[in-house]
Amino acid sequence: MDTIPQILFEAYRDAPDRTAITLLFSDRPEVELNYRDLVHFSAGYASSLAESGVARGNVVILILDHGADLVCAFFGTILHGAIPAIMPFLTEKLSTKQYRASLTELFAITSPRAVITYPEFVPEVQAAIENANHTGLFAPMVLSSDQVSTARSIKWDELGGMDRSSNDIVLLQHSSGTTGLQKGVALSHQAVIRQIENYAPVLELSQDDVIVSWLPLYHDMGLIAGFIMPVLARARLVLMSPFDWVRGPYRLMQAISEYRGTLCWMPNFAYNFCARKIRDRELEGVNLSSLRAVINCSEPMHWSSHQMFLERFQPYGLSPQALATCYAMAENVFAVTQGGINGPIKEDMIDRQAFSNRQVAAPIDGGLHEGSMLRMLSAGNPINNTEVRVIDSSGNELPERHVGEISLQSNCMLSGYYNRPDATEKAFIDGWYLTGDLGYQADGELYITGRVKDLIIVGGKNVYPQDLERLVEDVDGVHHGRVVAFGVFNENTGTEDVVVIAEVDLELEGKGIPCMSDPASSEGKIAAQIRQRITQGSEIALRYVCVVGRNWLLKTSSGKVARSANREKYLSEMG
């Protein structure tokens, strides 16, 4: 099978009554879609796109919440031969001005031919289109989801997606924020299908598997592991809304229990979140023994998070053998390595000092006290047809146990960043993709230790510090080039806290720790505005804002603010 429409055609022909997706809702009964329903509803979207004049190869932006519309608009766009890109839905905290600005930005780079959204959201999208029009762009048309009806019969030979070739782009995947929107990862049919062919055997994925997921579909983990792979591999998918999960994490455990879930992917913070925020009464009767793998992926994995999760859920049948790890990125469609499927996750005890001073992962035996040891969790081995190399800053391959940048080659890489040949070219050296992550290899296992780039990962989502800094620079009293944003790992939540330091023209000498300013003072007021700006302008919540006086921030010789140096200074001053 060369393309996704062909795979859907086969599933429709051979297993129309098989349940493809069970959609769970907090306020209404679940909706079951078998392959017949899925294809008929998707074909309804395909014909609406055709009637609207959307051509094959055009980009279609989907702004829809969890539900049958999102799932079927996505596959419908592909059946039509167009290219879907799923965008996060506007949340109530985000300022509409900011959201509109990011849509405008997205329109400018991807030149979509259409946007599919709910009728009540059409005016918002129209406003963003008008914004974009001022910049002289071709306006996309807006298709309202209530105009679409299920196809009564399927004329496969009339579906535009049926004769796409395997090298054609099938979808775009963006990370959030200004920087993320500018680099839409374009994936071909072939790349997506090969990723599944490479990954499924490693997972021992079969049609008996039940994947339970709360992950958003605009993120690679949710899109591939928690959506496309199960549907194409004919494993059953039980899907809930991230919005419902974050308010009621017990819903995930109850769903795993009820549907006998076997596989579940989550970012590290979710292990802490589930372990700490589910009440005993919400777990009454819950049985998690069906789970054969809970896979930690998309942000740095921590041993303590696994322990916490295991302690909380082992009494409910969770097997310690189920804990698993994965290293993934959208540029490789999804998974790069996988660990812990057959047997426990490999752990590596290394010498803390050798690691920080010499960037070497020197193994140590027991006997040393905790403080001088780092307990590393392996991300596993490369999946099939994927090769990983650790290189130094000049691109030379490093020996085992030396920390360097992780680069990779596979048969399922991205086609490119959409309409950004410049960014695509920069991402590769001699045919190797530079991940921006740091790590080392030992006995064939890959260990991730940090990042080359200043990227912050909060709750599994990539946050670019420059996007946050740009928002903060808008606040009165804060100056361009005198703001720094970085992440600091928080053991309690299992993810990074974002810290922002802004330098202002006030005398703040001798006022103690700068991050605890009195809310009534001038610096306290600036801090409050910075918090508000970040809350409304980004997807994160900002807890730690430091307003500092002149010359606090460390700069490089060229006068630029150095994020990592200021992070070190902050950590030492905060003790």
Next chain:
Amino acid sequence: MSDHVIDELSVYMVTEILKQPERKIASGEALISSGLIDSFSLVDLSIFIEERYGVRIDDTELNADTFDTLEQLTAIIRERRT
């Protein structure tokens, strides 16, 4: 009693959620729609209310339509306590 509950809730939010113990939250200040209390902290808030006041706030009620201010939240607690 309600002023007392408002004060306790406010202290809980600024110390445990916002990590800004010096901050004050006005009784009519928007909590959820403004993003002041982010979605990851809503469960904590409901667990605190359940443990402190014996009042259950369902996860489907953790949104600005049900309560968006300390005043509204306190009213729910008062009503369910009796």
